[in-house]
Amino acid sequence: MSSSIPSDLKYLESHEWARSEPDGTITVGISDHAQGALGDLVFVELPEVGKVLTKGAAAAVVESVKAASDVYSPVSGEVIAANESLSGSPELVNQDPYGQGWLFKIKPSDPAELGQLLDAAAYGKVVENE
Amino acid sequence: MGLQTPLYQTHLAAGARMVDFGGWDMPVNYGSQIEEHHAVRKQAGMFDVSHMLVADVIGPRAREYLRYVLANDVAKLREPGKAIYSCMLNDNGGVVDDLIAYFIDDAWFRVVVNAGTRDKDIAWLKRHAGAFQVEIRPRTDLAMIAVQGPAAIEKAAAAIGPDVADAKSLQPFQGKELAPYFISRTGYTGEDGWEIMLPAEQAPQLWQRLKDAGIVQCGLGARDTLRLEAGMNLYGNDMDESVTPLESGLTWTVAFDPPERDFVGRSALEALRARGVPRKLVGLVLEERGVLRAHQKVVVPGVGEGEITSGTFSPTLERSIALARVPAATADRVQVDVRGKLLPARVVKYPFVRKGKALV
Numbered sequence: 461m462s463s464s465i466p467s468d469l470k471y472l473e474s475h476e477w478a479r480s481e482p483d484g485t486i487t488v489g490i491s492d493h494a495q496g497a498l499g500d501l502v503f504v505e506l507p508e509v510g511k512v513l514t515k516g517a518a519a520a521v522v523e524s525v526k527a528a529s530d531v532y533s534p535v536s537g538e539v540i541a542a543n544e545s546l547s548g549s550p551e552l553v554n555q556d557p558y559g560q561g562w563l564f565k566i567k568p569s570d571p572a573e574l575g576q577l578l579d580a581a582a583y584g585k586v587v588e589n590e
Numbered sequence: 591m592g593l594q595t596p597l598y599q600t601h602l603a604a605g606a607r608m609v610d611f612g613g614w615d616m617p618v619n620y621g622s623q624i625e626e627h628h629a630v631r632k633q634a635g636m637f638d639v640s641h642m643l644v645a646d647v648i649g650p651r652a653r654e655y656l657r658y659v660l661a662n663d664v665a666k667l668r669e670p671g672k673a674i675y676s677c678m679l680n681d682n683g684g685v686v687d688d689l690i691a692y693f694i695d696d697a698w699f700r701v702v703v704n705a706g707t708r709d710k711d712i713a714w715l716k717r718h719a720g721a722f723q724v725e726i727r728p729r730t731d732l733a734m735i736a737v738q739g740p741a742a743i744e745k746a747a748a749a750i751g752p753d754v755a756d757a758k759s760l761q762p763f764q765g766k767e768l769a770p771y772f773i774s775r776t777g778y779t780g781e782d783g784w785e786i787m788l789p790a791e792q793a794p795q796l797w798q799r800l801k802d803a804g805i806v807q808c809g810l811g812a813r814d815t816l817r818l819e820a821g822m823n824l825y826g827n828d829m830d831e832s833v834t835p836l837e838s839g840l841t842w843t844v845a846f847d848p849p850e851r852d853f854v855g856r857s858a859l860e861a862l863r864a865r866g867v868p869r870k871l872v873g874l875v876l877e878e879r880g881v882l883r884a885h886q887k888v889v890v891p892g893v894g895e896g897e898i899t900s901g902t903f904s905p906t907l908e909r910s911i912a913l914a915r916v917p918a919a920t921a922d923r924v925q926v927d928v929r930g931k932l933l934p935a936r937v938v939k940y941p942f943v944r945k946g947k948a949l950v
Contacts, residue, residue: 496607499811500624502903503879523881525623525811525903528929554622 463493463587466558470534470574471583477558478534478577481565486535486574489562490522490553493587498524501550506542506564513537513566515573520563522553535573537566591615595640596733596790600797604807612706612826614641616810623811627905630779630816631946634739634746635808636800639778641705644729644787645712647719652699655722656691658853659715661835663845667693671764673776676843677835678714679855683862684831685838687711688823690776692765700765700772702734702785704825718854732772733793737805738783738816740946743775746784749803750796757784778813780820780941818902818911821873821941827884828871828899828913834859837915839871839940867918871899873940874912875950880928882912882935887927890920898926906943907950913940 469477475494479487495501505521513519513533520531542564546552553561568574578586592615601608606617617638619626629635647656656664662676673692677685687707692700703711708728715726737746747758750771757773760766762782765774772787788796801807814824821839823829829838836844836859844859845851876882882901889895896916904911912935916924925932938950 499607499619500622502881525815525881528881551622551624 463491463496464558465491465493465580465584465587467580469558470577470579471586472532472534472577473583473586474532476532476534478574480574484568485540486537486566486568487562488519488531488534488564488566489557490531491583492557493590494529495554495557495561498522498529499526500524501553504546504550504553504563506546507539509539509542511539513539522550531563533566534577535566535568536570537568539564540567541565593641595638596793597638597640597797600794601638606807606809609810611641611810612704614705616641617807619809619811620807623809623815624905626806626808626812627815629806630739630781630808630812631906631943632739633806634737634742634783634804635806635812636742636797637736637738637808637813638733638797639736639785640733640790640793642734643703643705643708643711644732644734645701645703645715646727646729647699647701647715647724648697648727649722649724650697651722652697652724653693655719655724656699657851658722659718660691661844661853661855661859663851664691664693664699666845667691669764670695671760671766673763673765673774677829677840678711679835679853679859680831681855681858683834683836683855683858685825685829685833685835686714686831688825688829688840692774694765694767706826729787731790732787733790734785734787735793735796735800736777736783736785737800738777738779738781740781742781742783742805745803745805746786746800749799749805778820778822779816780822780943781816781946815902815905818900818913819904819906819941819943821913823913824900833915834862836862836867837869837871839913869896869915870918870920871913871915872920873938873942873950874898874914874924874926874935875907875938875942876910876912876926876928876933876935878933880910880933882910882926882928888914888916889925889927889932890916891925893917893919896920896924904942906946907948911942
């Protein structure tokens with residue numbers, strides 16, 4: 461099954477995406493491939509606003525009927541927002557993983573880290589080889 | 591690549607997400623398993639259940655034979671087409687499989703067994719068949735489609751046509767041959783509905799007609815949340831050869847009366863009953879966020895420990911439910927180790943849902 465991989469985003473091998481916003485913050489979510497593999501989400505645990513994350517650390521948990529899965533932070537920095545809508549409607553992650561299904565936003569402490577992430581083509585290969 | 595049902599290409603064309611299930615390539619969902627679940631509870635959904643095996647038991651001593659190999663008593667089936675849910679046991683009283691057996695006529699019974707245990711079951715049935723001179727005939731020429739939900743029978747009858755008008759008078763747990771179909775008013779969802787057996791090559795066409803009638807395609811994901819809400823056991827999870835029906839919530843399916851009926855596993859069950867059955871299967875409801883899952887440890891303070899056998903998120907209740915095997919003395923509260931945290935859960939009698947409404 462082919463999944464959507466927007467070319468303007470960056471990715472982790474563990475299926476998170478990162479979007480650079482005009483104000484310098486980073487929005488994070490999970491990819492279309494990830495939401496399809498997990499199936500319908502029933503609970504999402506998000507990091508608290510103000511929490512300081514390190515790149516690669518477990519930051520959130522998405523739980524589907526099938527399994528619970530850790531979400532890793534693509535970059536280091538402070539959490540400045542978490543998607544409150546997901547508490548009542550976790551299915552937004554399945555329906556719109558790159559839009560309304562965003563998980564949290566970070567103020568990055570090291571802009572160079574973004575460059576270390578996979579681009580869409582590289583992530584596409586990861587998905588192909590799964 | 592695993593075994594494929596006659597509807598395999600149909601599922602691929604419909605964009606189903608496929609998974610391995612007991613060696614079979616089956617659809618887990620066609621989009622959202624939660625929406626599929628709601629469709630069955632509210633209207634009508636359909637499942638490809640052709641991976642299960644239909645086998646005919648042929649011979650004048652078929653009834654006598656089944657009264658020996660099954661823990662439930664097929665003598666209870668008086669009217670043609672009536673069916674019974676039963677376990678098939680080994681000599682230790684452990685469960686070889688659970689199945690449905692139909693009385694069609696005095697020399698013809700039909701059983702429907704699980705997909706993952708097909709070969710084992712046929713070997714077991716054949717092993718005992720000689721003594722009663724019955725023939726065991728696996729019907730691999732048949733496919734099976736289950737239509738389930740309050741509107742399922744109405745929609746399916748309209749889709750198939752006047753050929754099956756007779757099927758609308760079937761009682762629950764009764765089947766009837768209406769060539770080319772064998773229609774049974776049974777299911778694995780807790781809703782009303784039919785399981786339709788038919789020649790394999792006709793399955794794709796019937797699936798399309800049912801789909802055109804507005805019946806929603808449903809996969810194994812929804813099948814599991816529906817059956818668990820309905821309090822129905824899943825072989826391999828809730829029981830297997832290492833455990834008896836008495837510790838699996840299935841004592842009601844064992845016909846100890848009449849006492850003169852010997853059946854495979856009877857003496858082992860009687861011995862267990864005499865010693866005192868140490869464990870029971872109970873329903874659990876998690877009040878807070880989280881999902882109960884098979885194999886999670888259950889802690890019963892002051893009593894002992896148990897294990898979740900089946901767990902899931904219930905779309906109808908919007909919380910997690912489970913079946914768990916626990917010490918017999920367990921009362922109404924337990925704790926479950928969910929991903930490293932002990933969460934409180936309420937012990938309940940199941941089913942959890944009936945006619946689309948919460949019972950717990």
